Each structure stands twice: as structure tokens, then as C-alpha cells.
Amino acid sequence: MSNDFLTKPVQSIKTIGPRRAAILQKAGIFTVKDLLYHFPRRYEDRTRLREAGACAHGETATLRGTVLTAQAIRPKRGLTVTKLALHDGLGVFYAVWFNQPYIKKNIPIGTKLYVTGKIERGFGAVQVMVEEYELDDGGESLSAGRLVPLYPLAGQLNQRLLRAIVKFALDELGGHTGDFLPEKLLRKFSLPLFREALATIHYPGNAEDAARARKRFIFEELFLYQFSLALCRREIARWEKAHRYLPEGKMTIAFLESLPYRLTAEQAKVWREISRDMESRFPMHRLLQGDVGSGKTVVSVLALLKAVESGLQGVLMAPTEILAEQHYYGMKSVLAPLGVEVALLTGGMRKKEKEELLERVSDGKVAVLVGTHALLQESVRFNKLGMTVVDEQHRFGVRQRAAFRSKGCWPDTLVMTATPIPRTLALTLYGDLDVSVIGELPPGRQPVxxxxxxxxxxxxxxxxxxxxxxxxxxxxxxxxxxxxxxxxxxxxxxxxxxxxxxxxxxxxxxxxxxxxxxxxxxxxxxxxxxxxxxxxxxxxxxxxxxxxxxxxxxxxxxxxxxxxxxxxxxxxxxxxxxxxxxxxxxxxxxxxxxxxxxxxxxxxxTDGFALAEEDLRLRGPGEFYGTRQSGLPEFKIADLLADWKILQAAREEALAWISADPHLQRPESKVLLDEAKTRFNMGSGFTL
The missing domain is CATH 3.40.50.300 (P-loop containing nucleotide triphosphate hydrolases)
Structure with a gap:
């Protein structure tokens, strides 16, 4: 069986009709692969089935019994209590459901049943407040007598349904033994094969097997991400930009002289790095980190001004309209006196006003265009785009940065963030970027x-x-x-x-x-x-x-x-x-x-970098880096903090792989490329 099975709609799995498919889609599960990559968040040890008499009050346990009687009572309006009496071979216990009257009809007397829930003991009787149940039909149980997977749920999804359809999918996957991870890496890191890892992560025999399968998928996810970044880097280094910059001219000197202060030593150092990159034959791709108030904006204006002085256009993209407007008014006040036309494009502009602005941009009359995501629209065309600045990098990902390439002939890119990321992690997360840091505040500022x-x-x-x-x-x-x-x-x-x-x-x-x-x-x-x-x-x-x-x-x-x-x-x-x-x-x-x-x-x-480390420790990187936004992919299983050692290893391996096969001639490289493209949605605007 080929990978084709994994790309089939989830509805192609046995027992999934249109209604169930719609429920799964609300949880982001559209294909068989989405389903199999919906990994358990933890496991519950139900390997030991208990006798009711041996259970303690308040504990959660899994019991097995045969239904003797069933009753449904309504103690008050709006509440139905369904109670089944079951015999476990030694004595009687009671399984209790609230507001599920259909249970009595669905589970006839004589049915063998597994029930899991909290134990309540009182007046000599044992009751189970049922959280889950499963019919015991003599076959393999998915929710008792084993390590049981517990999945993240959404909408009307429940654990029993997910376990059953995952098992169907795994059974149908049967003969699929192909693996997109190279054999060399699987051996080097003792990782299980794809088919084995999938079966084990959903239904492990023991905790060690589960950990080994998880390691496989964590490495796979991080390796593919680093592989993608390494390809971006290779691509940037391969293309020569069509535009050239002139040395520092009158406008730049006039702008620096108009500032009420001199650049700090770190601002000047970073500006030299950026200026050197801009004058290189290859496109700049640089991340500028600086704590809030450190003066990143001044450096970005210098970069845009250098482009304008060289007969090119510049663009600045911000994540919110308020910030875009602020950049616009700030730049207009300092650049208009130098004869530089700055314009603002936002989503809320009137149609006629927008059309007129876009015409002036495509004619080259607008030197610097400021805006939000609206800048990425196809209708926005430049005359000669040389410089792109992206503010608040963590709100935008690789794809958004790449989208500007189609609007200019490999423009230089400067991305800025006030989110202080520890340098080693920044290099790993933003592997397609060089990193500059402004680590000091301008003189005269007092700590808050x-x-x-x-x-x-x-x-x-x-x-x-x-x-x-x-x-x-x-x-x-x-x-x-x-x-x-x-x-x-x-x-x-x-x-x-x-x-x-x-x-x-x-x-x-x-x-x-x-x-x-x-x-x-x-x-x-x-x-x-x-x-x-x-x-x-x-x-x-x-x-x-x-x-x-x-x-x-x-x-x-x-x-x-x-x-x-x-x-x-x-x-x-x-x-x-x-x-x-x-x-x-x-x-x-x-x-x-x-x-x-x-x-x-x-x-x-007040040190942002110290706080970044603390936030990572307290909450993990998902919250801090905004992976729930568009800056980084939503990793399905990897945790950038807990798995940082695997992340480093994955980065080293990805760089080594691209270095050894820069033109992706090996069959394994082509397989990796296909997987990376689909995994990180690197379609339009992303050239590899």
C-alpha cells in the first residue's frame, strides 16, 4: 500500500459516514493522515481489571461485569439517573449514568460490559460513576485491560469513537511499510519504522514503547521543519538579487542628523550588519531582535531610506492596523521633509482610494508602502521593490515572508521582533534568518x-x-x-x-x-x-x-x-x-x-531576555512564541522547550543532509521535500 491511503478523506474509513466526518472535521481531521497524527495526549493504565469489592472510595477504576437489572429514575426535573446492576463474578456493583436515558435501552440484561469511572462506596454498595463504557464482545478491548490512549477532544468527539476509528485506520494501513525518514537517521537515533511507530503510539504495549514511538514523531516533525528552513537558506544563497545599493547618501546623512540623539553603539553595530547585507550580491534575510523601546524602528527606517536613495521601493508590514498606522505617521513625519513619499494600505480603505494608491505604487511614485496583511494581496504590485521590513516577526511565518519574493526580484528582508528569544533558540527556530540583537536601551531612559x-x-x-x-x-x-x-x-x-x-x-x-x-x-x-x-x-x-x-x-x-x-x-x-x-x-x-x-x-x-527564559520555564514556548498565531507551525507533538535536545539534533542532521545533497538528487531527498511541503503547507509563493 502506498502513501495514497494516508491522503484519502477520513470518510473512506469503515464506519465513518458524512455525520461523523463533519464531527471529525471540526477537530481539524480531514484525511486518514490527520486522524493517525491526532496523537494521544496521555495514557491511562487500565491493564489490571479490578473486582468491585477491592476498590477504594474515590479512586478511578475499570471493572467488568454482566448486566443483571436496569432502572432509570427521575429524582427531580431535568435529571435522569440510569443505574445498571452488574455481577463481576464475586459480587454485585452498580454502574451509574446521568442524563443518558438511552443507556437502559441500548444495554440489555445479560450484556457483558467494561465500565471506567470514579468509585463511590456507601451503605455496603459499590457504585461506579461511569466516564466510559465498552461492550465486552469477547474480542480485543480498546478501553480496558491495556494502556488506554486519551486524545485531545473537540466538539462532539468522544474517546470511544476516536479509539475505534483510529483502530480501523491502523488495520487498513496494514501493508503500508514505506517510510519518508531516511534509514540512516532511523538507525542513528534508534527510531521505529513509520508503521510500527503509528501502531505503538496509539496502542502501546507499555510505557517504554509509547515513549519510543513519541520520540520518533517528535524527531520527524522537528527534522522536517529544520529541513524546510535549511532549504529556504539554500534558496536565498542561490539567487543573486537584481538590484544594487548605493553607498550612504545625502538623505541618510540628513535623516541621522535630524534625530534628537545619536545612535547607540548597538544600534550602530546592527545598522552596519544590515548595510553590509544589503550591499551583498545575495538577498538579505535578517532577524532584528531588540527589547521594547530599544530603537529597532530607527534602524528599519535607515534600511528603507537606503533602498529609496538607490532608486528602489520599500515596504513595511505590521501585524495590526494600529501599529501600521503608527509606523506610517512616524515615518511620514521624518521622511516627507526629505522628499520621500510614504503611503498607508489597510484592509478598511475605500475601493476607489485603494485603486488610486495601488496605481501610484506600481508606477513607483510611492517610495515606502506601510500596511498589514493587506500588502500580501495579489493586487499589490511594485515598480521596483528592494527592501521589505516585517515588524513583530512572531506574528508572521516563513510563508508570509516568502510571499514578498513574488512582488520583487528577491528583495532584501529585515524582520523585527520585540519578543526576546534566547539566541540559541532563535537560531534554531528561525534557521532561515541571520540574527542581530540590540541589547541596550537608548541613553536617558530609566527602568520602569x-x-x-x-x-x-x-x-x-x-x-x-x-x-x-x-x-x-x-x-x-x-x-x-x-x-x-x-x-x-x-x-x-x-x-x-x-x-x-x-x-x-x-x-x-x-x-x-x-x-x-x-x-x-x-x-x-x-x-x-x-x-x-x-x-x-x-x-x-x-x-x-x-x-x-x-x-x-x-x-x-x-x-x-x-x-x-x-x-x-x-x-x-x-x-x-x-x-x-x-x-x-x-x-x-x-x-x-x-x-x-x-x-x-x-x-x-525589566530584562526581556530573562523574562523569556522564565516564561519558557513556566508555560512552554507555545504561549510565548505565539505558535497559535502564524509565526511558527502548530507542532502536533513536539514541545520546543521539553524537546530542545531533539530540536538541536534535528537541526544538525537537516543542515548536514542539505549540505551533502544541495540539489536534492537522492531519491530520499525528494521524498523528504514532498513531505516537508505538505507538512508545512509550503505551496504558493514558497520556492524550494
């Missing part, structure tokens, strides 16, 4: 004083805001916003702004900013805040990234324990952007040890 306080001290926090605003400063108050209760939280932010405007801060103008506002409304609010008319801005986390208001000196974060460290650090970075002393107050009553540890870390250090 950070405090964690309980809700009962909120009146004191408001006193601090009053003091600062009286001195001519401004303040942010951030309300938490979580998807599960977005409307409730939004209402809370609206009410808070209204209450503060009528109460605590009635002497001053209080603004409100949230994600559901129209772009022009957001811009009006931000303009009023930037110009100092609005003194206190109540906001949801839309201000997390990039909002620049140097006069703001107080950042109050309500329910701060609901935020991750990376988010708290980004929010704190909205203040402390001038010579004035700034304050960040975390208002919280953390109920977990992790929540307390996050607040303690925030009050202890």
Missing part, C-alpha cells in the same frame, strides 16, 4: 518601576495616576480580554471607562480603545492620546504591540495574572519611552503558583 498589588489597593493606584497626570503626564489602564467571554470583557472595559470619566478622573479626558472599533475610530482615539488631549486611556490588549506615546508614564494592568509574561512585558514597554520615571502596576489576586511566579518575575526584572 514595577509593582504587583491586590485589588483592594486600587484607590492608591488611582492616586498615582492623578499625581502623574497633574504633572502633565499620561496613563494607560489595560483591561483583560479573553476570547471565551469577549463580549463580557468588552462591556467591562466600556463601563470602566465611563465610571472613571464620571468619577475618579472627572477632571481629565478619559479615552477608550478596543479591538472592535473601526480603524478611523481607533486612529482618532490614538491621535487624541498622542497629542496629549486624552490623559487616561482605558484599553484592551490592542495596545500590546508597538503603540508609542512617550509622555505616558503609568501602565496599570487589571487582572494581570490573566496575562502571560511576554504580554505583560510588551504592555509594560508602552511606558518608559522618555526621560521621565515610569511605573507599571500589576493589579491581581493570582490563585495559582504560576500566576504568582509571573508577577514576581515582572517585579524583579
Amino acid at each position: 518601576k514595577t509593582y504587583a498589588v491586590p485589588h483592594r489597593l486600587l484607590a492608591r493606584v488611582y492616586n498615582l495616576i492623578r499625581e502623574q497626570v497633574s504633572q502633565g503626564r499620561q496613563a494607560f489602564i489595560v483591561c483583560p480580554l479573553v476570547e471565551e467571554s469577549e463580549k463580557v470583557d468588552l462591556q467591562a472595559a466600556v463601563e470602566l471607562a465611563e465610571n472613571l470619566a464620571a468619577g475618579e478622573f472627572r477632571k481629565w479626558r478619559v479615552g477608550l480603545l478596543h479591538g472592535r472599533m473601526k480603524p478611523f475610530e481607533k486612529e482618532d482615539v490614538m491621535t487624541s492620546f498622542r497629542q496629549g488631549e486624552t490623559k487616561i486611556l482605558v484599553s484592551t490588549t490592542v495596545i500590546e504591540v508597538g503603540v508609542d506615546a512617550p509622555n505616558a508614564t503609568v501602565m496599570v494592568i487589571l487582572d494581570a495574572d490573566r496575562f502571560g509574561l511576554a504580554q505583560l512585558h510588551q504592555l509594560r514597554g508602552r511606558v518608559g519611552r522618555s526621560a521621565y520615571q515610569s511605573y507599571c502596576v500589576l493589579v491581581a489576586g493570582p490563585k495559582t503558583e504560576e500566576g504568582r511566579a509571573r508577577l514576581k518575575a515582572m517585579t524583579r526584572t
